[in-house]
Amino acid sequence: MIKRLRKIAILAALSAIFFSCSDDNDPANPDPDPPIAMDDDYIPIPESPVVLDMDAFPFNTLSEYSFFEGNMKEQNPVLGVIPYEPISTLFTDYAKKKRFIWMPSDVQATYAADTEVIDMPVGTFLIKTFYYTNVQPNNDTRIIETRLMLKKADDWYFADYIWNDEQTEATFSLSGSFTNVEFLENGEMKSANYRIPSEVECFTCHKSGTSSVPIGLKPQNLNSMYDFADGTENQLQNLIDEGYLEDNLPTTINTVVKWSDDTQPIEMRVRSYIDINCAHCHQELSHCDYRPMRFAFDESADPTNLGICVDPDESIPEMTKIVAPAQSESSVLYFRINTEAEEFRMPLLGRTIIHEEAVQMIGQWIDGLTTECDSEGGGDGED
Known part of the structure; x- marks a missing residue:
C-alpha cells in the first residue's frame, strides 16, 4: 500500500x-x-513509520520498531508492513502464526526461481508472531513470541521477542526457553511445553552453508489468493503492486498445494507438507544434508528422494525402509513424525508434540503405495 x-x-x-x-x-x-x-x-x-537502524539491531523491545499500530497485541500492521501466508504452513506445536514483510523505500525484491527464496533487498524485515487461541483455563488468546529476520549486506540476522503476561510488550532474547501452554484444538484439550528457540536453533533450521536463509518465501509457496485489508488478491501480484517485487514472474509457477485440503491428490499433499516442514534441513548445505532424502517440492517427485524403498541410514528396530510401501508401521518416516521422543522425532526442532492430522495423512499415503521394493533397496515409486 x-x-x-x-x-x-x-x-x-x-x-x-x-x-x-x-x-x-x-x-x-x-x-x-x-x-x-x-x-x-x-x-x-x-512514509512508513517503521524504524530501521542496522547498527542498533536488535532493539531491546518489539515496540521500538513500530511495526504495528494501536494495541500491539492486535497485530494491526502499519503502512508498508504487508501480511502474507504460505499455502502450506510449518507445524509448531499447533501454534497459529501471523507473518509480515517490510522493505525500505525505493528497493525491490527479485524473482530467482519457483523453488528459491525471493531475493530480498538489504533492509528487509520478516516478522512472524506465534500465538494460541482458546488457551485454558479462560479460553484466552496468548502471544508467545515474535521472531524477526533482518537482511543485511552480508547475511540474514535473527531477533526474537518474548511477550509478557500482560500482552503489552515483547522483549528481546535469543537464549532459548520453554513455556507450557494448555489449549483447545478442534475441541480437544492439548498441552505443549512450547520451545522458544535459541540463536543456534534458529540457524540450525535456516542454515545454508555458513549463511542464513528464510524458509517459506518462495514463489511456489505464495502463488495463492489472500484476503488483504483492501481486498482479495494473489500474494505475488500484491507484492508487485506494492512495489516490493519486480514484475518479472513467469506466466506459470509450479505451486504447492494446501496439505490439509483433502480434495487434492494425497501425494501432492504429502509432498507439500514435507517441503515446508522438512526440506529446509534435507537439502544440500543444510543441517541434515547427510541424509539420503531430498524433500524439496521440486525434488520429491522422484520416489527415491521421498525415501520410498530406501534403506535407512541408521538402525531403528522393526523399521525396514524410510518409506516401506503399504507398511506405515515399518517406515522410518512415519515413525519419526509419530513420536515425541527427542532422540527420534522429526523435525528435531520446532515441535514437542505430535501433529496428529499430518501423521494420519502420511500413514494413509504410505499404506496406499503399491510399489514393490527390489532386493537392492530401490523402487520405481509407482502407486
Whole structure:
C-alpha cells in the first residue's frame, strides 16, 4: 500500500504542476517558471513509520520498531508492513502464526526461481508472531513470541521477542526457553511445553552453508489468493503492486498445494507438507544434508528422494525402509513424525508434540503405495 500511495501522490503532484502551467509564449505570463505554491491540493508522499537502524539491531523491545499500530497485541500492521501466508504452513506445536514483510523505500525484491527464496533487498524485515487461541483455563488468546529476520549486506540476522503476561510488550532474547501452554484444538484439550528457540536453533533450521536463509518465501509457496485489508488478491501480484517485487514472474509457477485440503491428490499433499516442514534441513548445505532424502517440492517427485524403498541410514528396530510401501508401521518416516521422543522425532526442532492430522495423512499415503521394493533397496515409486 505505501508504495502504491507514493505513486498516486507523485502522479497527483505532477498533474497539478502540468495543469497549473500556462503557455511560456503568453505575453501575459512574462515569468516562464513561476514558483509552485503548496495549496490545499498538495498531497504529501506517505512514509512508513517503521524504524530501521542496522547498527542498533536488535532493539531491546518489539515496540521500538513500530511495526504495528494501536494495541500491539492486535497485530494491526502499519503502512508498508504487508501480511502474507504460505499455502502450506510449518507445524509448531499447533501454534497459529501471523507473518509480515517490510522493505525500505525505493528497493525491490527479485524473482530467482519457483523453488528459491525471493531475493530480498538489504533492509528487509520478516516478522512472524506465534500465538494460541482458546488457551485454558479462560479460553484466552496468548502471544508467545515474535521472531524477526533482518537482511543485511552480508547475511540474514535473527531477533526474537518474548511477550509478557500482560500482552503489552515483547522483549528481546535469543537464549532459548520453554513455556507450557494448555489449549483447545478442534475441541480437544492439548498441552505443549512450547520451545522458544535459541540463536543456534534458529540457524540450525535456516542454515545454508555458513549463511542464513528464510524458509517459506518462495514463489511456489505464495502463488495463492489472500484476503488483504483492501481486498482479495494473489500474494505475488500484491507484492508487485506494492512495489516490493519486480514484475518479472513467469506466466506459470509450479505451486504447492494446501496439505490439509483433502480434495487434492494425497501425494501432492504429502509432498507439500514435507517441503515446508522438512526440506529446509534435507537439502544440500543444510543441517541434515547427510541424509539420503531430498524433500524439496521440486525434488520429491522422484520416489527415491521421498525415501520410498530406501534403506535407512541408521538402525531403528522393526523399521525396514524410510518409506516401506503399504507398511506405515515399518517406515522410518512415519515413525519419526509419530513420536515425541527427542532422540527420534522429526523435525528435531520446532515441535514437542505430535501433529496428529499430518501423521494420519502420511500413514494413509504410505499404506496406499503399491510399489514393490527390489532386493537392492530401490523402487520405481509407482502407486
